[in-house]
Amino acid sequence: MRATLLATREAQSEQAGHAAKNEALARRIEEVLARHDTRCVGFYWPVAGEFDARDALTRWLAADESRGAALPVVVKPHAPMVFHAWSAHALMKDGRYRIPVPAEERVVVPELLLIPCVGFDADRYRLGYGGGYYDRTLAAWPNGERPVTVGIAYESGRCRTLPREAHDMPLDAIVTESAIY
Numbered sequence: 440m441r442a443t444l445l446a447t448r449e450a451q452s453e454q455a456g457h458a459a460k461n462e463a464l465a466r467r468i469e470e471v472l473a474r475h476d477t478r479c480v481g482f483y484w485p486v487a488g489e490f491d492a493r494d495a496l497t498r499w500l501a502a503d504e505s506r507g508a509a510l511p512v513v514v515k516p517h518a519p520m521v522f523h524a525w526s527a528h529a530l531m532k533d534g535r536y537r538i539p540v541p542a543e544e545r546v547v548v549p550e551l552l553l554i555p556c557v558g559f560d561a562d563r564y565r566l567g568y569g570g571g572y573y574d575r576t577l578a579a580w581p582n583g584e585r586p587v588t589v590g591i592a593y594e595s596g597r598c599r600t601l602p603r604e605a606h607d608m609p610l611d612a613i614v615t616e617s618a619i620y
Contacts, residue, residue, distance in 0.1 A: 445488070464591070475550075477587070478506060479508065509524050512534055519575045523543065524545040551587040554610065555590075
């Protein structure tokens with residue numbers, strides 16, 4: 440299932456109309472951010488056809504200088520991630536798995552996370568890449584106060600139902616180019 444969804448997502452990134460889907464998805468992300476009184480948003484560096492939220496986050500940051508954003512950093516395999524402060528002008532370096540991370544290692548604790556989804560279902564469960572990084576990170580969240588979790592996906596990733604394990608928890612919302620679930 441994961442391989443099929445990934446192939447579909449990568450193929451659609453080359454199709455006509457993909458830019459319009461991205462614009463619609465950015466607007467919906469901005470709508471979700473406006474609903475929450477959040478000072479710091481954690482998001483992800485886009486890979487493999489994922490939606491690139493950097494422009495939407497840059498606009499959100501520009502509207503209030505007290506806001507912050509952060510990117511996840513894999514410190515070591517099979518451990519919870521930490522989040523390092525990010526800005527549009529941040530110097531970046533290659534992190535684990537060659538995913539860029541902020542060069543400045545200032546750890547922050549976001550109140551809201553934008554989480555990439557390979558797939559999702561009507562109950563807001565997500566299918567990720569299978570590494571369990573977000574599950575481990577959320578389970579070990581500082582002070583036990585879980586952040587608001589918002590999955591970012593394309594409608595092509597919507598599934599009737601996803602397999603679930605005991606540790607899986609639904610996200611608070613899923614945002615696509617067509618809807619906020």
